Amino acid sequence: MKKSYCPIDTFINVIKGKRKSTIILHLSQGNKRYNELVKLLPDISERMVTKQLKELEEDKLINREVFPEVPPKVEYSLTELGREIHPYLKGMFRGGILFEKMIDAEKI
Template sequence: MKKSYCPIDTFINVVKGKRKGTIILHLYQGDKRYSELVKLLPDISERMLTKQLKELETDGIINRTVFPEVPPRVEYSLTKLGREIHPVLKGMFKGGILFEKSIDGFEE
């Protein structure tokens, strides 16, 4: 995580990326295994999902827990910081719905 000139830019730089916000919103509802996240996010490749998960872990937003089993089981969960940013992402979600409605209004 790198500081920007403005805290808004710092926040956006951390959560921007292919479906990072959606990943955080899903993990807010509970810990998820990698295979669950693959099913919840069918519009991105597994390679991209892995990349986004690693970036979120590096930025301290999510935890990755590997269980010593055969085959290995991996679960992802939100850190305290990840849970704290949830209200902001939820607000962005609601804002996105407003924008989508306005786009639909222009298309009619």
């Protein structure tokens, strides 16, 4: 995580990326295993899901817990910081719906 000139830019720089905000929104509904997240994000590759999960973990937004089983079980959850930013992402989601409605209305 790197501080920017403006706090808004700092926020956007942390959550931008292929489906990072979507991952946080999914994890706000409860802990998820890796394969569950892959299924919830069918439009990106597993490699990209892994990359985004690592970045979110590095930025302290999600936890990764490995259970000592064979095969290994890995579960992801939100950190306190991840739970704190969830309402802002939910607001952005609602804003996106407003823009999509406007775009759809222009196509008519």
